[in-house]
Amino acid sequence: MGRTPCCDKTGLKKGPWTPEEDLKLTNYIQIHGPGNWRTLPKKAGLERCGKSCRLRWANYLRPDIKRGRFSFEEEETIIQLHSVLGNKWSAIAARLPGRTDNEIKNYWNTHIRKRLLRNGIDPVTHAPRLDFLDLSSILSSTLCNQSLVSVSNLLGAQALLNPQLLRLANTLLSLKQDNNPEILLQHLQQNQQPCNNSQENLAPPPPCSLQPNQQLQVHPSTCSTSTTVPCTPMLSQMETMQTYGEGFFSCSNSQETLVSQPNYVRSDSDPNPTVHLVSENTNIRSTDGWSQDFNFDSLRSTPISSPTPLNSSSTTFINSSSSVDDERESFSSLLKFEIPDGLDFGEFM
DNA sequence: AACTTTTACAACCGCATCATT
DNA sequence: AAATGATGCGGTTGTAAAAGT
Numbered sequence: 001m002g003r004t005p006c007c008d009k010t011g012l013k014k015g016p017w018t019p020e021e022d023l024k025l026t027n028y029i030q031i032h033g034p035g036n037w038r039t040l041p042k043k044a045g046l047e048r049c050g051k052s053c054r055l056r057w058a059n060y061l062r063p064d065i066k067r068g069r070f071s072f073e074e075e076e077t078i079i080q081l082h083s084v085l086g087n088k089w090s091a092i093a094a095r096l097p098g099r100t101d102n103e104i105k106n107y108w109n110t111h112i113r114k115r116l117l118r119n120g121i122d123p124v125t126h127a128p129r130l131d132f133l134d135l136s137s138i139l140s141s142t143l144c145n146q147s148l149v150s151v152s153n154l155l156g157a158q159a160l161l162n163p164q165l166l167r168l169a170n171t172l173l174s175l176k177q178d179n180n181p182e183i184l185l186q187h188l189q190q191n192q193q194p195c196n197n198s199q200e201n202l203a204p205p206p207p208c209s210l211q212p213n214q215q216l217q218v219h220p221s222t223c224s225t226s227t228t229v230p231c232t233p234m235l236s237q238m239e240t241m242q243t244y245g246e247g248f249f250s251c252s253n254s255q256e257t258l259v260s261q262p263n264y265v266r267s268d269s270d271p272n273p274t275v276h277l278v279s280e281n282t283n284i285r286s287t288d289g290w291s292q293d294f295n296f297d298s299l300r301s302t303p304i305s306s307p308t309p310l311n312s313s314s315t316t317f318i319n320s321s322s323s324v325d326d327e328r329e330s331f332s333s334l335l336k337f338e339i340p341d342g343l344d345f346g347e348f349m
Numbered sequence: 350a351a352c353t354t355t356t357a358c359a360a361c362c363g364c365a366t367c368a369t370t
Numbered sequence: 371a372a373a374t375g376a377t378g379c380g381g382t383t384g385t386a387a388a389a390g391t
Contacts, residue, residue, distance in 0.1 A: 014360080014361075015359095015360075015361090016359070016360075017359085017360085051361085051362095052360075052361080055359090055360065055361080056359090056360080059359075059360085060359075060360095102358085102359075102360085103358085103359095106357070106358050106359080107357090107358090109357095109358095110356070110357055110358075111357090
C-alpha cells in the first residue's frame with residue numbers, strides 16, 4: 001500500500017553511526033525504553049529514522065548481544081537449523097542466545113555458505129552436489145603433493161552415498177598409489193564433465209534398505225546430547241533412495257551410521273591427526289558388486305602434519321589445517337545421522 | 350610502499366504482516 | 371472492510387579492513 005518509507009524524509013542521516021549517536025540512543029532507551037520507534041529519534045535527539053534506530057539497537061547496541069567469533073557449537077546449530085528452517089534468520093537467531101538475525105545471516109553468507117559449497121553441499125537444500133565440489137583444487141593438491149591426499153578432500157564423505165563417486169574415489173586412490181598423475185587427471189576430467197551440468201546428471205542415488213518408517217536422528221558430534229530434528233538433506237537422500245528400492249545400501253542395524261556429509265571429528269589426544277570416517281567398518285552392499293563388503297578402512301588417509309586438535313572427547317579425526325577457517329570448514333560439515341530402531345521416517349515425508 | 354582484490358559486516362531498502370483506526 | 375501505520379524480516383549494498391600482488 002502506498003506507504004512512504006520512513007527513511008525517505010530528507011535531512012535524516014544515513015550511513016554508519018557515530019559513537020555520539022550510539023550514546024544518545026543507548027541512553028534514551030535505557031531510561032525510557034524503545035517505545036515508539038518512529039517518534040524515538042526526535043525524542044532522543046537523533047537525526048535518524050526510527051527504522052535505522054531500531055536496527056542499530058537490535059543489531060549492535062542491545063546489551064545482551066554476544067559479540068565475537070561464532071563457536072563451533074553455534075555454527076553446528078546454525079547449519080542444522082538452516083537445514084530445517086531455511087533462510088528464516090530470525091527463527092534461527094531465536095535459538096542462538098545473544099546472536100542477531102543479521103549477524104547470523106552475514107555469517108552464513110560469508111563463511112558457512114562458501115564452506116558448504118567447497119565441500120560439495122548445496123547451501124540451499126543441504127544436499128550433496130558433485131558439481132559444487134572444487135575438483136580443480138582437489139586435483140592440484142593431489143598432483144602437487146600426493147602424500148597428502150585424503151578421501152575427505154577428494155569427495156567429502158557425503159559422496160559415499162553415491163556409487164559413482166565411490167568408484168571415482170576408489171579409482172583415484174588406486175591411481176594415486178600408482179603415482180600416475182596423467183591418468184589421474186584423465187579420470188578426473190572424464191568423471192567431472194558429466195557432473196557439472198546439473199544434479200540430474202548424477203548417477204541415481206543408491207537405494208537403501210532403511211525402512212520407510214524410520215525416523216532420522218541428527219546429532220552434532222560436538223554435542224553431548226542428541227537432538228531429533230527433521231533434516232532436509234538426509235530426507236532428500238532418503239526420498240531418492242526409496243525411489244530406487246532395495247539393494248544398494250544395507251543399513252543392517254540400528255546403530256549403523258549413515259554418512260551423508262563429511263563425518264569426521266577431531267581429537268586432541270592424537271598428535272598425528274588422520275581422517276577416520278565414522279563407523280569405520282560399516283558394511284555397504286552393492287547391487288553392481290563394485291564394493292562388496294566395503295570397508296572404510298580402505299579409504300583412510302595418511303597422517304598429515306599440522307595437528308590442530310579440537311575435540312578431546314572424540315574418537316575420530318579430521319584433516320587439520322593451518323587456518324582456523326579451514327578447521328571450521330572441516331568441522332562444521334559434521335553431521336552424524338543415526339537411525340535408531342523403530343523410528344518413523346514417514347512423518348517427515 | 351603502493352596498488353588491487355577480497356573479505357567481513359554494518360546498514361539500507363523494499364516487502365510482508367499485524368495492529369489500529 | 372479498507373486504509374493507514376508500525377514493526378519485523380530477508381535480500382542486497384557500501385565500505386573499511388585485511389590480504390595479496
